[in-house]
Amino acid sequence: MFSSSSSSFPLNPLAQINIQNNTLPQVDLSDPNQALRANIRQYFLSIGLNVSQAAIEEIVSADESTYGRNSYFDSDDEDEDDDPNSATPSRKLIRLVEDHHWVAAIERISTHPRETSAVGIQGRTPLHVACDHDAPAAIVQALLAAWPEGA
DSSP states (O other), rough: OOOOOBOOOOOOSSOOOOOOOOGGGOTTTTSSHHHHHHHHHHHHHTTOOOOHHHHHHHHHHHHOOBTTTTTTSOOOOSSOOTTTTTSEEEEEEEEHHTTOHHHHHHHHHHHHGGGGGGGGGOOOOOHHHHHHTOHHHHHHHHHHOOOOGOO
């Protein structure tokens, strides 16, 4: 659940990211759409990237998931080993990128940065998949910020 100093929101696009009103433009945080955009912006600021509002809009508008309406993981994902100490990182991030679920991918990058180095089919990482699937540039930047060695 993300929060500001005054309230909590049921929508959780970016787990454990706090909105700091002094770093964000004035937004109505009671509006889930504005809160979502504010949290995406805050995530990018937290990793040292100052992305434009247009880049954030591109992520949200190009997202093909039903984010916020249904779960974005398939039911079989619940059984997948998500152990941070596992020798092999989960491939959930790769699937999110393959399916153009950009908002959920950002959340996954923020909560499971190790998955940016996961290798999927044909030896492809989430960065390869993102480039192959015309991901918004900010998604590629987030992947590179989480795993610079993947470049």
